Each structure stands twice: as C-alpha cells, then as structure tokens.
Amino acid sequence: MTAWRAKSNLGRPSWWRGGGVVSSLELTNPVERQDLRKHAMQRLGFDESKPVVVVFNHAVSDALGTNREIFDDLADWFEKTAERAAQDTRVNWLFQDHPAQFLYDVTGFFDTVKARWADYPHLQFRRSFDLSKNIIWSLVDLGLTVRGSVSAELPVYGVPALQAGWSEWSQCGFSMVAQDREDYWRLLDDSIEKLLAGSSPITQEQVERARLWQWFYRGGGDVASMLVQHWDMGQNDSLIRALTVAMRHVESDGEAALQATQRMWTRKEPILTRFDFTDGAERLAMQLGAVTVK
Incomplete structure (x- = not known):
C-alpha cells in the first residue's frame, strides 16, 4: 500500500x-x-x-x-x-x-x-x-x-x-x-x-x-484525523470548510490528532505517530509474563 x-x-x-x-x-x-x-x-x-x-x-x-x-x-x-x-x-x-x-x-x-x-x-x-x-x-x-x-x-x-x-x-x-x-x-x-x-x-x-x-x-507517521485533513482532500476553501465542520462536532477525547499529540508529549516521544507502538509491546510483555508465571 x-x-x-x-x-x-x-x-x-x-x-x-x-x-x-x-x-x-x-x-x-x-x-x-x-x-x-x-x-x-x-x-x-x-x-x-x-x-x-x-x-x-x-x-x-x-x-x-x-x-x-x-x-x-x-x-x-x-x-x-x-x-x-x-x-x-x-x-x-x-x-x-x-x-x-x-x-x-x-x-x-x-x-x-x-x-x-x-x-x-x-x-x-x-x-x-x-x-x-x-x-x-x-x-x-x-x-x-x-x-x-x-x-x-x-x-x-x-x-x-x-x-x-x-x-x-x-x-x-x-x-x-x-x-x-x-x-x-x-x-x-x-x-x-x-x-x-x-x-x-x-x-x-x-x-x-x-x-x-x-x-x-x-x-506510520501520518496521523489520520478529522482536524488535520490529508492534503488531497482539497485546499483553500475546501480545506477550511472541512476543518470548520470537524471543529463543531469533534470532541477532544475522540480526535486522533489530539490523542496522538498527548501520547507524544506525555512520553516525550520524538515524533507524532498514527500507532501506539509501545502499547502492543507492553501487552505482549504482559502475555509472555503471564505464560512464564503459569
């Protein structure tokens, strides 16, 4: 892709x-x-x-x-x-x-x-x-x-x-x-x-x-967001229109760009990412730990 x-x-x-x-x-x-x-x-x-x-x-x-x-x-x-x-x-x-x-x-x-x-x-x-x-x-x-x-x-x-x-x-x-x-x-x-x-x-x-x-x-670094539209969605008036509608309806806890920014800021990560790369690793470590204990 x-x-x-x-x-x-x-x-x-x-x-x-x-x-x-x-x-x-x-x-x-x-x-x-x-x-x-x-x-x-x-x-x-x-x-x-x-x-x-x-x-x-x-x-x-x-x-x-x-x-x-x-x-x-x-x-x-x-x-x-x-x-x-x-x-x-x-x-x-x-x-x-x-x-x-x-x-x-x-x-x-x-x-x-x-x-x-x-x-x-x-x-x-x-x-x-x-x-x-x-x-x-x-x-x-x-x-x-x-x-x-x-x-x-x-x-x-x-x-x-x-x-x-x-x-x-x-x-x-x-x-x-x-x-x-x-x-x-x-x-x-x-x-x-x-x-x-x-x-x-x-x-x-x-x-x-x-x-x-x-x-x-x-x-990986392309954060899909209603607030930050992909460039080929349009420019100038089209982009402003899409942003205006999104800001009227999107709440902060449901907006991917804000969540990704919070994650980056809290963890002091160097880049903004679409995925939570550490979350999967932590879950895997927990699963492996559980298996080891058993």
Missing part, C-alpha cells in the same frame, strides 16, 4: 510534482525500466553506453539561510555542480528544474544556467513537466540534491542518492550525505566510478532502510 501511494503521488512531497499521469510512476520491474530507458536516452540524445546522473534543482529562493548546507545556497550548489558536470564526460547529466519553481523564482535562474552550458551535448537541462516521472525514473542511475525528497525516494527503488545538505532522514543511513564540499566531490566521483565499473553505490540494507522510512513517512 505504501508503494502504491508513493507511486501514485498520493502524498507530498513526492518531489512536489502535481497530479495526473505525468506525476505517476507506472514502472513495475527492471525490464519495463530498461525498455523505457532506451527511448528516453534517444530522446535526449544521450550516449546509451554511459550512466545518467540526474541533478534535481530546488526552489532556489525557498527557506534561504534556514538549512544546513555545504554550499553558499541552493543556487550556488546547482551552478557549481553544472560547472563540474560540463568537464566530466564519463556520464550523461540531466538537470531538472523544480516542479514548483514558478512559485519561487521570476529571475529565470534555471534558463540562465542552461544557456551557459548549452553547447555541451552530454548535459541536458529540462523543466520538470517536460518529462514524466516514468521517463526520469527510467534514466536516473544517481540522483543529486541538497535536501530534496528524492534522496528518500530514489533509494526505495535501488537508486543511490547524494545529498549536499541535511534533511530529517539524513541520519537514517540510506542516502549519502556529504559533510563538506570536498566530501561532496569525493562521494560524487566515487559513485560515478562504481557506476562505470558496473556496480551500484547503494547496498541492499540501504534499500531496506529507505523502504522502512517510506512506510513510516507515508503511513
């Missing part, structure tokens, strides 16, 4: 893409991915014998100065990576604009960087919705981001991801997290060398960790 929700984009961020077919992931096995990959490589004019590194741009003016990053800012990371990529012809490079960039930037930043490296055939710059998620996922052999959700999504499918900054999942062990700029370039080179050698920079344990995080992020 978690995989279906994620692939259907039923939960943000799924790299913050909108709804519809262009945002759904329909690939179900490596054979389908390889068939679509051949088409995608030809469409972009890439060398089919080389791996593809996809650089996922951020909304470059979003949350400036509020994150731990190893470059001056999100735009600096993107430009520096493009500069390095222009000199590295060992792989194909696809630079993707952020799906919500139009909300954050009116300076034409992405187009400016694109124009600077337009004469380099192993570099391609494409706006997000010019390519479907199926196309992007069929191509990517290594994903680069600062703190984007792709660094949690790609490893689920066995694709390595490198972060040039920190996110809430940075310490979960399924993405590569650079400690400084030198470490970023080292990890990037090491990953490319492994791809060229025919081995993946990601381990099976990292894939399993990423899948566990995906379930937690989209299931």
Whole structure:
C-alpha cells in the first residue's frame, strides 16, 4: 500500500510534482525500466553506453539561510555542480528544474544556467513537466540534491542518492550525505566510478532502510484525523470548510490528532505517530509474563 501511494503521488512531497499521469510512476520491474530507458536516452540524445546522473534543482529562493548546507545556497550548489558536470564526460547529466519553481523564482535562474552550458551535448537541462516521472525514473542511475525528497525516494527503488545538505532522514543511513564540499566531490566521483565499473553505490540494507522510512513517512507517521485533513482532500476553501465542520462536532477525547499529540508529549516521544507502538509491546510483555508465571 505504501508503494502504491508513493507511486501514485498520493502524498507530498513526492518531489512536489502535481497530479495526473505525468506525476505517476507506472514502472513495475527492471525490464519495463530498461525498455523505457532506451527511448528516453534517444530522446535526449544521450550516449546509451554511459550512466545518467540526474541533478534535481530546488526552489532556489525557498527557506534561504534556514538549512544546513555545504554550499553558499541552493543556487550556488546547482551552478557549481553544472560547472563540474560540463568537464566530466564519463556520464550523461540531466538537470531538472523544480516542479514548483514558478512559485519561487521570476529571475529565470534555471534558463540562465542552461544557456551557459548549452553547447555541451552530454548535459541536458529540462523543466520538470517536460518529462514524466516514468521517463526520469527510467534514466536516473544517481540522483543529486541538497535536501530534496528524492534522496528518500530514489533509494526505495535501488537508486543511490547524494545529498549536499541535511534533511530529517539524513541520519537514517540510506542516502549519502556529504559533510563538506570536498566530501561532496569525493562521494560524487566515487559513485560515478562504481557506476562505470558496473556496480551500484547503494547496498541492499540501504534499500531496506529507505523502504522502512517510506512506510513510516507515508503511513506510520501520518496521523489520520478529522482536524488535520490529508492534503488531497482539497485546499483553500475546501480545506477550511472541512476543518470548520470537524471543529463543531469533534470532541477532544475522540480526535486522533489530539490523542496522538498527548501520547507524544506525555512520553516525550520524538515524533507524532498514527500507532501506539509501545502499547502492543507492553501487552505482549504482559502475555509472555503471564505464560512464564503459569
């Protein structure tokens, strides 16, 4: 169910893409991915014998100065990576604009960087919705981001991801997290060398960790509530209307969000969870204890 929700984009961020077919992931096995990959490589004019590194741009003016990053800012990371990529012809490079960039930037930043490296055939710059998620996922052999959700999504499918900054999942062990700029370039080179050698920079344990995080992020930590509606129930007036009705009728002892918050606060748990994870363990311990006594 978690995989279906994620692939259907039923939960943000799924790299913050909108709804519809262009945002759904329909690939179900490596054979389908390889068939679509051949088409995608030809469409972009890439060398089919080389791996593809996809650089996922951020909304470059979003949350400036509020994150731990190893470059001056999100735009600096993107430009520096493009500069390095222009000199590295060992792989194909696809630079993707952020799906919500139009909300954050009116300076034409992405187009400016694109124009600077337009004469380099192993570099391609494409706006997000010019390519479907199926196309992007069929191509990517290594994903680069600062703190984007792709660094949690790609490893689920066995694709390595490198972060040039920190996110809430940075310490979960399924993405590569650079400690400084030198470490970023080292990890990037090491990953490319492994791809060229025919081995993946990601381990099976990292894939399993990423899948566990995906379930937690989209299931275990998603508190079903009448007060806090799922985002796809609607926005703006629709969301306010649903909240207004709920607040008129829901009592505090019957509201899941309030119960979960009370549980988290009382036990000093680090996160809000849909389930009471300790309750089942306590009951099991009691049952085992009763059996032992008997």
